Amino acid sequence: MKARVFSGIQPTGQLHLGNYLGALKNWAEIQSHYESIFCIVDLHAVTAYQNPVELRSKIRETAALFIASGIHPKESSIIVQSDISGHAELAWMLTCVTPVGWLQRMTQFKVKAEKQETVGDGLLQYPVLMAADILLYNAGIVPVGEDQSQHLELTRDIAQRFNSLYGAGRDLFVVPATHLPLVGARIMGLDDPTQKMSKSAIGAHHAIALLDAPDVLRNKIMRATTDSHPAVDIEAMGPGIQNLFNIAQACDETVTKEQVAFMRYGDFKKFVVERVMARLAPIQAKYREVTEDPAYLDGVLREGAARVRPIAEETIRTTKRAMGLYTAE
Numbered sequence: 001m002k003a004r005v006f007s008g009i010q011p012t013g014q015l016h017l018g019n020y021l022g023a024l025k026n027w028a029e030i031q032s033h034y035e036s037i038f039c040i041v042d043l044h045a046v047t048a049y050q051n052p053v054e055l056r057s058k059i060r061e062t063a064a065l066f067i068a069s070g071i072h073p074k075e076s077s078i079i080v081q082s083d084i085s086g087h088a089e090l091a092w093m094l095t096c097v098t099p100v101g102w103l104q105r106m107t108q109f110k111v112k113a114e115k116q117e118t119v120g121d122g123l124l125q126y127p128v129l130m131a132a133d134i135l136l137y138n139a140g141i142v143p144v145g146e147d148q149s150q151h152l153e154l155t156r157d158i159a160q161r162f163n164s165l166y167g168a169g170r171d172l173f174v175v176p177a178t179h180l181p182l183v184g185a186r187i188m189g190l191d192d193p194t195q196k197m198s199k200s201a202i203g204a205h206h207a208i209a210l211l212d213a214p215d216v217l218r219n220k221i222m223r224a225t226t227d228s229h230p231a232v233d234i235e236a237m238g239p240g241i242q243n244l245f246n247i248a249q250a251c252d253e254t255v256t257k258e259q260v261a262f263m264r265y266g267d268f269k270k271f272v273v274e275r276v277m278a279r280l281a282p283i284q285a286k287y288r289e290v291t292e293d294p295a296y297l298d299g300v301l302r303e304g305a306a307r308v309r310p311i312a313e314e315t316i317r318t319t320k321r322a323m324g325l326y327t328a329e
């Protein structure tokens with residue numbers, strides 16, 4: 001039996017190169033080795049206010065981008081989180097075994113809470129819902145970018161705590177492992193290479209969206225923040241140059257440091273533009289094809305949900321039984 005993989009992306013903002021290189025590309029590469037479930041995590045998205053009309057369309061856009069990035073719907077199950085009620089149900093059961101101090105320590109919570117006047121409970125609970133997503137399917141492997149490592153560590157802690165409280169000597173939940181990509185685990189913002197590239201950052205030149213037109217992405221890369229050196233010094237790359245190099249190498253694995261040594265920054269940026277364009281052009285073409293037929297996308301999501309629902313229902317049943325909750329005989 002193949003090990004099970006689970007991962008997800010929020011249908012918020014515009015999916016960017018960090019989401020692709022840190023997550024989607026990795027998913028596409030490993031999917032055939034595992035039983036893979038890839039999820040559009042809309043319940044996570046609403047931990048911050050989302051315009052309902054936009055959210056509905058972003059869910060479809062994200063599903064289409066999964067397929068355009070190389071996720072095969074026949075090989076992997078593509079699902080929407082709110083379509084499977086077990087995610088929210090299990091999250092409640094896990095909430096009840098999670099000390100609030102564990103959640104308050106999460107870096108992402110602290111960073112996001114700082115930016116809000118009133119902090120919603122959902123933002124604090126975010127990593128418990130993420131644990132529920134993974135444990136619902138007893139996924140052994142979770143491919144994510146580096147920014148999610150801390151949440152994964154918390155998922156392991158919650159699983160272990162639940163097992164020891166309710167497992168009666170056995171492991172009810174598989175304790176999952178993190179799978180980081182070798183290159184591209186942390187892509188930084190083009191305008192500020194000390195900050196992770198992020199959908200919610202506001203700078204117009206911060207992120208390369210997967211659906212950016214060629215002239216838009218060229219412009220963003222050519223304006224990327226570097227440093228005052230004239231040419232690439234491969235022994236001492238500043239954070240901006242290092243980030244652009246990581247992007248080029250993650251887009252094209254044949255790229256080496258020697259290839260870019262002593263390149264003047266303008267030429268180096270053109271070199272990066274070419275690698276990014278070559279990587280994104282087929283994704284954009286496939287995206288257009290997939291979105292031409294709305295019924296196709298609905299079918300993919302329906303099929304994915306039908307495939308995983310029995311797994312989710314079984315986990316809910318066994319978890320409820322273990323906790324002594326009511327289950328109809």
Ligand code: AQP
Pocket residue numbers: 008009010011012013018019020021022023143144145146147148184185186187188196197198199200201
């Ligand atoms: N900059 C990044 N480099 C590498 N991987 C990244 N990921 C996100 N940013 C980078 C990975 O993408 C997956 C999905 O992320 P998400 O949409 O669920 O939430 P996020 O990590 O919070 O992504 P964003 O873009 O930063 O969204 P906002 O701004 O809404 O918080 C994850 O596997 C993540 O590691």
